[in-house]
Amino acid sequence: GRHGDLAGRRVIVTAGGTQEPIDPVRYVGNRSSGKMGYNLAVEARDRGAHVILVSGPVALPPPFGVEMHLVETAMQMRDAVSDFITDADALIMSAAVADFRPTRVAEQKIKKLRTEATGQHREDEFSIDLVANPDILGELALALKGGHAGEQHTGISIPQLKRRLIRVGFAAETEHLVEHAQAKLQRKQLDLLVANDVSRTDSGFGTDTNKVLIFHADGAMEDLPVMPKTGVAAAIWDRVVPLLG
Numbered sequence: 651g652r653h654g655d656l657a658g659r660r661v662i663v664t665a666g667g668t669q670e671p672i673d674p675v676r677y678v679g680n681r682s683s684g685k686m687g688y689n690l691a692v693e694a695r696d697r698g699a700h701v702i703l704v705s706g707p708v709a710l711p712p713p714f715g716v717e718m719h720l721v722e723t724a725m726q727m728r729d730a731v732s733d734f735i736t737d738a739d740a741l742i743m744s745a746a747v748a749d750f751r752p753t754r755v756a757e758q759k760i761k762k763l764r765t766e767a768t769g770q771h772r773e774d775e776f777s778i779d780l781v782a783n784p785d786i787l788g789e790l791a792l793a794l795k796g797g798h799a800g801e802q803h804t805g806i807s808i809p810q811l812k813r814r815l816i817r818v819g820f821a822a823e824t825e826h827l828v829e830h831a832q833a834k835l836q837r838k839q840l841d842l843l844v845a846n847d848v849s850r851t852d853s854g855f856g857t858d859t860n861k862v863l864i865f866h867a868d869g870a871m872e873d874l875p876v877m878p879k880t881g882v883a884a885a886i887w888d889r890v891v892p893l894l895g
């Protein structure tokens with residue numbers, strides 16, 4: 651049975667989307683609801699784990715019996731993951747981390763009217779410069795390989811991992827799902843990668859069901875049927891448990 655198979659384990663789950671501020675009232679965000687991550691957190695709790703849930707802003711209530719850490723930005727999420735990674739057994743990154751953030755955050759609300767010598771006029775175009783966010787799973791893969799002098803600096807420092815850390819990533823793809831998923835698993839050196847086709851109406855952002863493919867580090871691929879996100883969460887932990895040392 652699954653009951654208690656995560657007893658004594660410490661797991662980190664990230665959930666929701668990050669919000670990257672543009673000015674005091676606006677942000678760059680995405681459609682992640684947080685449902686998949688919150689289901690993963692609740693399932694791990696029910697199986698006996700100590701769960702740290704690092705969540706972006708979502709419309710879901712905080713689950714009972716889970717250690718919550720609310721964040722807004724990718725940088726804050728990276729710092730939170732970094733803080734708890736040393737004695738974690740598993741990290742499941744189901745969060746939709748923004749790949750880019752505005753280069754500058756305006757101190758005041760950006761106005762649509764600009765005053766010029768000739769009087770006020772409305773600008774027809776407006777653009778925001780973006781800069782890349784750190785790739786949390788990517789940095790972790792680098793840090794675990796051992797950052798030697800001269801190698802690319804990563805923001806995640808791992809003094810000494812207590813045990814082997816199982817890492818699970820998610821991929822939301824609209825095309826070339828298998829190729830993109832396999833490349834992502836390789837690049838981020840993951841144990842498992844869960845891929846969903848967000849172009850389907852029964853899968854992905856905001857839905858209560860999900861249709862996923864699970865890619866394993868040894869190249870194996872499983873095509874799971876459409877299931878409630880609770881069932882997908884159970885299926886993921888079923889595959890993480892045997893990997894735990």
Ligand code: C5P
Nearest residue numbers: 743744745747783784785786787819820
């Ligand atoms: O590269 P891509 O964003 O598609 O990868 C998705 C996976 O990587 C997810 O598990 C997501 O949580 C994680 N990710 C991350 N840091 C980022 C972007 C994504 O850890 N900056």
